Amino acid sequence: MKTDNHQHSTDQELLAQFYTGHDNEWLGILLQRYTMLLLGVCMKYLKNEEEAKDSVQQVFLKVIQELHKYKVEYFKSWLYMVAKNHCLMKLREKQGKFTAEINDRHMAQPAEETDRQALLQNDHAMELMEVALKELQTEQQQCVTLFYLQKKSYQQISEVTGYNMLQVKSYIQNGKRNLKILIEKKLMSEKNRK
Amino acid sequence: MSENYKDILSNLSTDVDQATLLLYLQGKLSEEKKNEVEKKLIQNEFDDDALEGLQEIKDKQQIQYMVEMLNRDLKKKTEKKKKMREKMKIKDQPWLYISMLILILLIVISYIVIHRMLRP
16 A cells, blocks of 8 residues: 555655656645644634534645645645635634735745854854843743753743743744844844954 | 754754654653654644644544544545546546447448449
8 A cells, every 4th residue: 555655755755756647645645644733723723623624624625626736845834825724714704804815935945044044053153042042031031941941841831930831832932033033133243343 | 052052043843743743742741752842843833833723622532533534534535536537447448449440330331332432
């Protein structure tokens, strides 16, 4: 059976097989890798287990019907975009509110972003990190330190700080983003001084 | 410590497999392993959204069953088309042969009729 033989194939390899012969069985193997994630995304937006399951099935169908029309390079990002748009459309139908569709910006990783990453990964940036960490808001500083430096789980951080799990995650995400901005600013001002 | 700092700025997402994610959701991982999984998940919007949604499912033991059911349905969808295509192929062939035979017969009959009509 194809499923058993292709556990180690990459998404790109399975996608290439699908595009070559338009055999949906390849797509089935590829989609199965993301069933749980799709269920989670649908559950996050729709907040209902039955609706989430139905939506996963509809996303599967949409992918089977539409994938051959596009040349998709990053399957995971494309699939996320399809699932999220599907859920937002469902919510719009339900609530009658405008919900913006996400576009294919998620599908590519611009070269600019890669350069930025390389710059942020150098040793000097690591030195600046210590200073920047102290400039974060207390909640963000606390959660980032516990998560990345002391390797605590969300649950442990929640117990230590008294914040709920969603707050913990949000402080980590915002803290991480702000740290990058602070370090970039420091690197830029150093560059300008030279 | 510097390695830990690198984790903060890293954007290299390494996927978490579904089995590990399930163990995480069912609370069967050590705190250290949980932190590892969370660090991977937080780097990718898809994974992060999924984690948030999966945590809202009340009975975590049901997740695996739900996924299996969805996969079974997916398999039907992707296999059905293939079987249908194969069926079509088998059905296609006899009609093709019959059509070809009729065409050849028509050509032969036309030839004989025209040939007879043109004979003085």
